[in-house]
Amino acid sequence: MQRPMTRFVLPLVSLALLTACPRPVDRVTIHRVVDRGRHVGDLGEACALGSSLSIPLAAAGTRTRPPHKALVVAEATAGLCPEGAAWEFELTEARLRARLADDPTVAGQVRDAQLAARREHSLAADRFYKAFQHTEAAFGDVGEGCPHLNDDESFVYLLGMVSGMLAMLHDGQGGGQIGVPLDTLAKVSRGATCLDDAVWWSSPMALSAAQGATIPGTSPEGVDPWAQLETAATAGEHTGVRVSRALQVLVAANAGREDVVRSGVLAHGASVQATPRDNEWALLDEFARSVTGHQADLIWTKSLGYRAPAFGTLPEPAAPPPPTAADPFSADPFGD
Amino acid sequence: MRIAKTLLAAALTVATFAPSASASAATICLYDPAGKSGDYYRLVSDFALDTASWGTTIEVKAYTDEQTATKDYEAGACDGVVATGVRLQRFNNFPSTIEAIGAVPSYDVLRGMVRTLATSDGAAKKLRSGEHETVGIIPVGAAYLFVRDRNVDSVPELGGLRIATMDYDKAAPVMVDRVGAVMVGADLGSIGPKFNNGDVDACYMSAPGYKPFELEKGLNNGKTKGGILRAPLAQGTLQLMIRHGSFPADFGKRARGWFADHFDVALAHVLKAESEIPASAWIDVPPARVAEWDDMFLGVRLKLRDDVGAYDGQMLTVLRQMRCQADGARAECAEKKE
Numbered sequence: 001m002q003r004p005m006t007r008f009v010l011p012l013v014s015l016a017l018l019t020a021c022p023r024p025v026d027r028v029t030i031h032r033v034v035d036r037g038r039h040v041g042d043l044g045e046a047c048a049l050g051s052s053l054s055i056p057l058a059a060a061g062t063r064t065r066p067p068h069k070a071l072v073v074a075e076a077t078a079g080l081c082p083e084g085a086a087w088e089f090e091l092t093e094a095r096l097r098a099r100l101a102d103d104p105t106v107a108g109q110v111r112d113a114q115l116a117a118r119r120e121h122s123l124a125a126d127r128f129y130k131a132f133q134h135t136e137a138a139f140g141d142v143g144e145g146c147p148h149l150n151d152d153e154s155f156v157y158l159l160g161m162v163s164g165m166l167a168m169l170h171d172g173q174g175g176g177q178i179g180v181p182l183d184t185l186a187k188v189s190r191g192a193t194c195l196d197d198a199v200w201w202s203s204p205m206a207l208s209a210a211q212g213a214t215i216p217g218t219s220p221e222g223v224d225p226w227a228q229l230e231t232a233a234t235a236g237e238h239t240g241v242r243v244s245r246a247l248q249v250l251v252a253a254n255a256g257r258e259d260v261v262r263s264g265v266l267a268h269g270a271s272v273q274a275t276p277r278d279n280e281w282a283l284l285d286e287f288a289r290s291v292t293g294h295q296a297d298l299i300w301t302k303s304l305g306y307r308a309p310a311f312g313t314l315p316e317p318a319a320p321p322p323p324t325a326a327d328p329f330s331a332d333p334f335g336d
Numbered sequence: 337m338r339i340a341k342t343l344l345a346a347a348l349t350v351a352t353f354a355p356s357a358s359a360s361a362a363t364i365c366l367y368d369p370a371g372k373s374g375d376y377y378r379l380v381s382d383f384a385l386d387t388a389s390w391g392t393t394i395e396v397k398a399y400t401d402e403q404t405a406t407k408d409y410e411a412g413a414c415d416g417v418v419a420t421g422v423r424l425q426r427f428n429n430f431p432s433t434i435e436a437i438g439a440v441p442s443y444d445v446l447r448g449m450v451r452t453l454a455t456s457d458g459a460a461k462k463l464r465s466g467e468h469e470t471v472g473i474i475p476v477g478a479a480y481l482f483v484r485d486r487n488v489d490s491v492p493e494l495g496g497l498r499i500a501t502m503d504y505d506k507a508a509p510v511m512v513d514r515v516g517a518v519m520v521g522a523d524l525g526s527i528g529p530k531f532n533n534g535d536v537d538a539c540y541m542s543a544p545g546y547k548p549f550e551l552e553k554g555l556n557n558g559k560t561k562g563g564i565l566r567a568p569l570a571q572g573t574l575q576l577m578i579r580h581g582s583f584p585a586d587f588g589k590r591a592r593g594w595f596a597d598h599f600d601v602a603l604a605h606v607l608k609a610e611s612e613i614p615a616s617a618w619i620d621v622p623p624a625r626v627a628e629w630d631d632m633f634l635g636v637r638l639k640l641r642d643d644v645g646a647y648d649g650q651m652l653t654v655l656r657q658m659r660c661q662a663d664g665a666r667a668e669c670a671e672k673k674e
Binding site for chain 2: 101216
């Protein structure tokens with residue numbers, strides 16, 4: 001029996017080697033690989049698949065005409081590997097930082113975890129940015145008008161928008177090593193308006209609010225980007241694909257809005273209990289869960305030193321000490 | 337002897353169970369337009385790691401809204417705040433005067449001033465104002481004038497133009513009034529859209545704002561070709577202000593030294609952003625016109641020092657000395673009006 005990854009990779013690699021035309025590769029990737037892969041709620045498998053496909057796919061077609069749409073999918077999923085690794089180092093850093101006050105000698109270990117996280121953030125930024133660049137190569141400049149998109153292409157375009165946003169955030173966290181242009185988020189916010197909220201679980205609405213929430217004052221007049229993010233997140237939760245909630249949590253975490261992160265974590269947890277996952281898009285709902293889950297893990301780790309024991313929960317604030325009751329033994333019944 | 341032993345035991349007990357002074361972290365509310373993925377958040381996080389070895393644990397809280405960060409500091413939600421000098425002007429106008437209009441024409445002069453503030457005992461006294469103390473200055477880039485019509489490169493040509501200015505910037509109304517322009521109130525977020533949409537004819541911004549605010553749209557607006565005057569209007573800085581009593585007594589001096597040592601780390605981000613602006617966008621101001629700009633800047637500074645009280649005279653004097661040290665041929669070196 002073939003392992004799932006081999007099942008996806010072998011036909012594509014064969015196709016990539018046999019053809020110099022990007023279109024069939026794009027078609028097979030979107031119709032076959034995406035169509036099956038989106039049902040798999042396993043980020044590890046998705047990122048391994050993306051990592052293994054990106055080079056053979058880039059080799060398909062000609063140097064000037066690679067299969068851009070297929071590469072959007074491959075690079076975006078490949079970005080999940082270093083993203084997960086960066087998050088693990090962030091948790092290590094948070095755990096060690098909490099000990100700094102009592103033991104300054106852990107500063108070196110904190111620095112090491114911080115540097116390791118930055119490397120992984122840079123790698124993630126590189127892969128997500130490649131996905132965004134392939135999106136622009138396939139569909140034209142993002143944010144400058146809307147391309148004509150069929151249903152399959154809409155998904156690739158959405159993936160490209162999410163990748164652009166993630167590329168910018170990861171590059172910033174990695175120290176700007178990749179040089180993702182700082183207008184990428186503004187482009188994504190405009191480009192997302194080309195997509196239908198009703199089809200894509202209100203995630204386009206969340207993406208279009210991201211720029212305004214990140215840089216106060218840049219929203220269109222009369223639009224409250226934080227209210228827009230909450231509207232998108234709530235609408236998306238009822239679909240069982242909670243990408244817009246995760247985007248809200250991600251933007252809020254970057255902007256230091258811990259109140260929004262906390263309410264987002266709890267809402268995401270409640271939604272998982274109330275609305276079953278849409279298995280057609282299990283991969284994206286799992287991605288959303290990982291984004292929110294990481295922010296919850298950070299809160300737990302900073303507070304108690306360990307990650308969230310259950311999804312969608314937050315540590316209870318420390319209970320005040322109980323009032324001092326009168327000592328029943330003050331008049332010692334065993335005394336003289 | 338027995339009493340001494342009892343006292344010693346009591347002292348040891350207290351020493352063992354009393355919470356250590358460093359057990360709770362001081363909080364710094366930090367404004368970075370890019371939030372936790374920003375260069376300044378990263379720099380101050382590195383600072384916070386180094387202060388642990390000084391016995392001071394710091395937690396850095398990111399804000400993308402400067403006003404909220406400052407309000408939280410005022411309300412006591414944080415022990416320190418990182419915000420622009422102009423925003424912190426009302427707490428102490430000595431350090432904010434480093435951003436005085438036209439007062440720092442180069443990054444070398446700025447670097448020299450940051451180092452001087454880190455080492456001078458006299459400056460250390462002036463960096464305290466009541467409970468507030470400025471303990472770090474980070475360069476965020478020279479503010480340049482962006483114009484939608486690149487034919488505008490002289491002071492008289494500003495007359496009648498609509499210029500976007502920060503609502504809380506005391507210097508802007510004086511400058512705009514002096515050149516006969518029209519002030520259009522804005523904040524950091526709305527400057528870009530106003531400039532790009534043509535609601536204003538000019539705005540000022542440092543290079544790191546060029547990409548995020550997509551100012552190339554205002555420069556290439558379809559009607560006229562705009563440009564950026566390569567003559568710094570002022571130096572933008574982020575400043576770390578703390579509540580003095582919440583930190584050890586020597587913290588300020590050590591922190592100022594740390595930020596002076598890391599000046600070039602922060603400046604590298606600025607220089608990178610400046611290099612990423614297309615060469616064709618810059619407008620080189622002819623030397624004769626530079627003198628004209630300098631003269632206008634001087635007039636504005638004197639008014640802000642004498643009539644408005646927004647600038648600190650002693651800081652202006654030292655800045656003039658530093659400018660003249662770098663270029664003794666400047667007219668102001670003989671006049672000594674500052």
